[in-house]
Each structure stands twice: as structure tokens, then as C-alpha cells.
Amino acid sequence: MSRFEDSVVVVTGAGRGIGLAIAARFLAEGARVVLADTQAGVLNDAATTLGVPQRVLAIACDVANPADAARLADETDRRFGPVSILVNNAGISPKHKGVKALIADMDEAEWRRVLDINLTGAFLCSKACLPHMKALSFGRIVNIASQAGRTRTDIAGAHYAASKAGMMGLTRVLATEGGKDGITANAIAPGRIETPMAAEAGAAVNAAYLERIPVGRLGTPDDIGAAAAFLASREAGFINGVTLDVNGGAFMI
Template identity: 80%
Template sequence: MERFAREVVIVTGAGRGIGLAIAQRFMDEGAYVAIADNQAEVLEQAQNTLGHRERLLAMVCDVSSAQDAQRLAQQTLQRFGPVGVLVNNAGISPKHAGVKAPIAEMDEAEWRQVLDINLTGAFLCSQACLEQMKGRGFGRIVNIASQAGRTRTDIAGAHYAASKAGMMGLTRVLATEHGRDGITANAIAPGRIESAMAAAAGAAVNAAYLERIPVGRLGTPQDIAAAAAFLASREAGFISGATLDVNGGTFMI
């Protein structure tokens, strides 16, 4: 099924894990995809994994830089045409020997770095793509938030939880301000997903977390990719400002 045939998609933080799986899903469904990551080596590996170089643009990008965000949007426009789908996935969750820094001991520079990448990056990339979407009368913005932004967390630091809660607030404002432009904005709040970020917490932490998941397994990057593809589809045109929990039943409201 090629729901996104000839659609132009940007995925940030797409070098590995969830971002790479999302990019793969869109490519499998026929999209032209621009992937962005801040590590050139990781980006090269992602290109090799995705293939289809005629439908792929890879760019080293610091999403916390307004200049880089604008360059990403403009290079995508020049290569493929106006952006229709933006997936703000880039994010970090620093650990120290596998453990978060508590608020009382957190370095201000680390706090600012996480907010800059996770939240400001989503703002800047959305801002950079809005005019292209408005010009088409169509757009889909999907923000990858986190269960840590929805409820208490013992694993993620305060900076990560705050940034992901902020992404959900940003999502609601985007949806409110741009719904009449044909643009929807939604967030996905993943639970525990098999990824490098989860692995950084250690096997014991993940094993304990597994005991709390009603469906009896950790999530996969492909689970999040499927949700992103649905929210980006035209079938989801009446869903906007929502946060979709993809967590195996760990958090329910």
C-alpha cells in the first residue's frame, strides 16, 4: 500500500531507532523522504539501510539551530517539492552510568541542551515547514513525545520529561492555529521502546519495566512508525491536537 506515493516527508533524528523506522515506513509507502541527524556517520548508515537514493535526502542537521532547520526545509523543497509531512523525532535523554541526574544535581547546561534539542528543535522545524504546508493547503505534523511527559517517571530526567510535556503543548497550539490551513498536528507518546535510549538505562531497568506492561513486551520502533504513518495519512484528517499513547497499556486514561 502506497498511501504516501510522491508525498514529501521530513523525519528528524532519523539516523537510528524510532526515527529510522519511521523513515523506512514512509519510504515503504512511496514517499520522498528527507532524513536529518546530527551525526554524519549514523546518517550514512541510515542511507545504506533505506536505499532508494532517488527518493532520499540525508542532511546533517542541528535541529536546535534556526538556520539548520530552515536549511533542512529549503533543501527538501528544492530536491522534492513542498513538504507535506514533518515528523519531529529528534531527542536526547542523558544518563550518567545509566542513571538520570536528579534535579538537585542537574547541570544547567545539560538542562538547556535537552530543552533546545527536544522542544525548541520541534518548534523551529515546524516553523520552517509551515509556509510550505500552508501553500499546499495540506500538512501533517507529528511530534514524538513520550510517556514521561504524560505521567510520573523514575527513568527519565526532569529535562526530558519537561521537554516532552512541552511538545504536547506545542502540538495543541499548532493544531489550533493552523487547522484552517489544512494542517493537523498530533503527538505520539511512546512507552518503553526497544532502542539505544532504552538500552542506556540498563537491562535490569528494562526487565522491571517489562513486568508493568499489560501486553507483555516492550514496544518496537516499528510500533511507533505505524502510528506516525496513520496520523500523517489523509484518513486521519479529523484528528488534530491529540496525543496518541503507544505503550502496551502501561499508562491509561
């Protein structure tokens, strides 16, 4: 498939897990893909794994830093061309010995860091990429939210749940403001996905969660990559401001 052969795609948090799978999907469909993450070593390993060096660019940055977010968009434009698709995937969900901190015990610095990366980072990267999309009269923003932002959660902390709920609100505003310029914005709310982040909760927690999933398995990063590619495609041009639940039926509305 070559749906994205003329596209420049930026994926944040692309060093591993869901972000890497999303990058791989766009790459497989012909895009030039920019991998953004905080650790240069992890990024370089990810780029090597993808194996198409002429269409992959790794940029180490902190999405919560306004200067880094601006540099990400500008360097992408300089090296590959203007950003046409942005996937805001970067996120953290701190655990303490595999368990979330309760609100009563949560450190304020941890709260702020999670909101800075998960939510403010998406805002900053979207803001930096929007002018490039407007110049093209086309753009797709896909925000990776979470089931934790849709309903109650026993696994994620309050900061993570709040950031992901905020991500869906941000998506609706981006969708409203960008539509006139040919830019759509949508969110994906993954359920339990087999990633290093999910593994931090422990095998017992994941086994218990599996019992709540009607399709009888945990999700894979590739499941999210497929959803992201669909929402970013031209075929999805009339889908705007939605949150797509990808959870095997564990949560339904």
C-alpha cells in the same frame, strides 16, 4: 501500499531507532523521505540501510539551530519539493552511568541542551516547514513526545519529562493555528521502546518495566512508525491536537 507516493516527509533524529523506523515506514508506502540528524556518517549509514536512494535524502543538521532548521526545509523543497509531512522525532535523554541526574544535581547546561533539542528543535522545524505546507493547503505534523511527559517517571530526567510535556502543548497550538490551512498536528507518546536510548538504562531497568506492560512485551520502533503513518495519512484528517499513547497499556487515562 502507496498512501504517501505524492508526499515529501521530513523525519528528524532519523539516524537510528524510532526515527529510522518511521522513515522506513513512509518509504515503504511510497514517500520521498528526508533523513535529518546531527551526524553525517550515521545518516549515510541509515540512508544505505533504507536502500532506495532515489527517494531518500540525508541532511546533517542541528534542529536546535534556527539556521539549520530553515536550511532543512529549504533544501528539502529544492531537492524533493515542498514538505508535506514533518515528524519531529529528534531528542536526547542524558544518563550518567546509566542513571538520570536528579534535579538537585543537574547541570544547567544539560537542562538547556535537552530543552533546545527536544522542544525548541520541534518548534523551529515546524516554523520552517509551515509555509511550505500552507502553500500546499495540506500538511501533517507528528511530534514524538513520551510517556515521561504524561505521568511520573523514574527513568528520564526532569529536562526530558519537561520537554516532552511541552511537546504536547506545542502540538495543541500547532493544531489550532494550522487547521484552517489544512494542516493537522498530533503527538505520539511512546512507552518503553526497544531502542539504543532505552538500552542506556540497562537490562535490569527494562526487565522491571516489562512487568508493568499488560501486552507482555516492550514496544518496537516499528510500532511507532505505524502510528506516525496513520496520523500523517489523509484518513486521519479529522484527528487534530491529540496525543496518542503507544505503550502496550502501561499507562492509561
